Amino acid sequence: MKSLDFRSDTVTRPTAGMRRAMAEAVVGDDVYGEDPSVNALEAAVAERLGKEAAVFFPSGTMANQACLNLHTRPGDLILGTDGCHILRYEAGAAAAISGAQIQTLGTGGIFGVEELEPAIQPGDLHRPATRLLAIENTHNSAGGIVFPLAIQKAVCDLAQGAGLALHLDGARIWNAAVASGVALDALAAPFDTVSVCLSKGLGAPVGSVVAARAEHSDPLRRIRKRLGGAMRQAGVIAAGGLYALDHHIDRLADDHANARRLGEGLAALGFEIEGEPQTNMVMFPVSDPKRFLEQTRALGVWINPIDARRFRAVTHLDLDASDVEDALERLAECRP
Numbered sequence: 001m002k003s004l005d006f007r008s009d010t011v012t013r014p015t016a017g018m019r020r021a022m023a024e025a026v027v028g029d030d031v032y033g034e035d036p037s038v039n040a041l042e043a044a045v046a047e048r049l050g051k052e053a054a055v056f057f058p059s060g061t062m063a064n065q066a067c068l069n070l071h072t073r074p075g076d077l078i079l080g081t082d083g084c085h086i087l088r089y090e091a092g093a094a095a096a097i098s099g100a101q102i103q104t105l106g107t108g109g110i111f112g113v114e115e116l117e118p119a120i121q122p123g124d125l126h127r128p129a130t131r132l133l134a135i136e137n138t139h140n141s142a143g144g145i146v147f148p149l150a151i152q153k154a155v156c157d158l159a160q161g162a163g164l165a166l167h168l169d170g171a172r173i174w175n176a177a178v179a180s181g182v183a184l185d186a187l188a189a190p191f192d193t194v195s196v197c198l199s200k201g202l203g204a205p206v207g208s209v210v211a212a213r214a215e216h217s218d219p220l221r222r223i224r225k226r227l228g229g230a231m232r233q234a235g236v237i238a239a240g241g242l243y244a245l246d247h248h249i250d251r252l253a254d255d256h257a258n259a260r261r262l263g264e265g266l267a268a269l270g271f272e273i274e275g276e277p278q279t280n281m282v283m284f285p286v287s288d289p290k291r292f293l294e295q296t297r298a299l300g301v302w303i304n305p306i307d308a309r310r311f312r313a314v315t316h317l318d319l320d321a322s323d324v325e326d327a328l329e330r331l332a333e334c335r336p
């Protein structure tokens with residue numbers, strides 16, 4: 001029985017075309033700035049996101065944390081979204097590496113000016129200095145939702161006016177652009193730094209990139225070196241990312257359609273789906289998580305819990321529409 005792996009869009013394996021591009025990559029020593037494939041990837045990401053510069057990183061976590069380190073000093077406060085990756089899933093790095101603390105705002109991955117305004121407290125010496133606003137788009141733990149553009153503009157304007165730096169965790173910004181029809185550079189426009197992942201929906205095996213203003217490029221490279229993330233002939237992996245930019249963005253619409261179909265099918269089986277999927281994630285609670293996990297694994301359908309009661313099914317490059325139908329047939333056996 002074929003395993004159908006809905007645990008994450010990180011489980012994809014490079015396609016034959018991507019492997020060929022990686023095998024044939026022209027490389028050099030990237031710590032000397034001499035890897036043509038890395039340089040091409042950085043230029044391509046900077047251009048797509050409308051930024052002056054970009055820096056290649058081994059992972060999304062390192063990319064995010066390098067940005068937090070760039071923008072903050074020990075004791076500073078970062079304002080983030082409810083359930084944000086930088087707080088919940090990065091092993092305490094903001095505290096451990098940058099000595100910064102994170103306060104979350106709003107619910108379901110979104111907050112507005114009414115939550116942001118009172119959270120910024122300049123000048124009170126009892127309070128940490130509020131230094132950075134960080135948004136996540138799409139938002140992972142909220143179920144792949146897109147941060148609404150009008151709200152983003154309002155909160156970013158307010159934060160900028162208060163002198164805060166702005167960071168976007170855009171690990172899945174590609175999904176946000178395809179789902180909303182808003183261009184990548186428009187989604188990225190207000191932010192000083194934007195981290196994007198190549199190894200999620202885009203299907204590359206490794207890699208993230210931070211797009212930023214030119215003045216941030218060297219400081220980010222220094223922080224990357226300090227974190228141990230400066231790589232040598234990294235063009236081999238950068239070539240996979242370049243291939244993904246050219247071939248795997250538009251097809252995310254298929255993943256989104258597959259997620260909607262999965263959501264409809266699960267709802268028809270009696271599962272309580274949390275809203276219509278906006279991108280490639282379907283979220284639903286189950287009454288007996290342990291039993292559901294065991295049953296689904298036995299059926300060869302791999303879905304992971306995201307917290308104590310909720311499960312998250314993610315569609316991606318290695319699952320097509322017929323896999324979704326196959327999964328729904330199998331899941332009929334564990335309907336609630």
Ligand SMILES: Cc1ncc(COP(=O)(O)O)c(C=O)c1O
Nearest residue numbers: 059060061062085136140169171
């Ligand atoms: C929103 C978000 N940001 C950052 C990351 C971190 O990426 P990585 O696993 O490459 O460290 C992830 C990973 O799932 C993510 O979902």
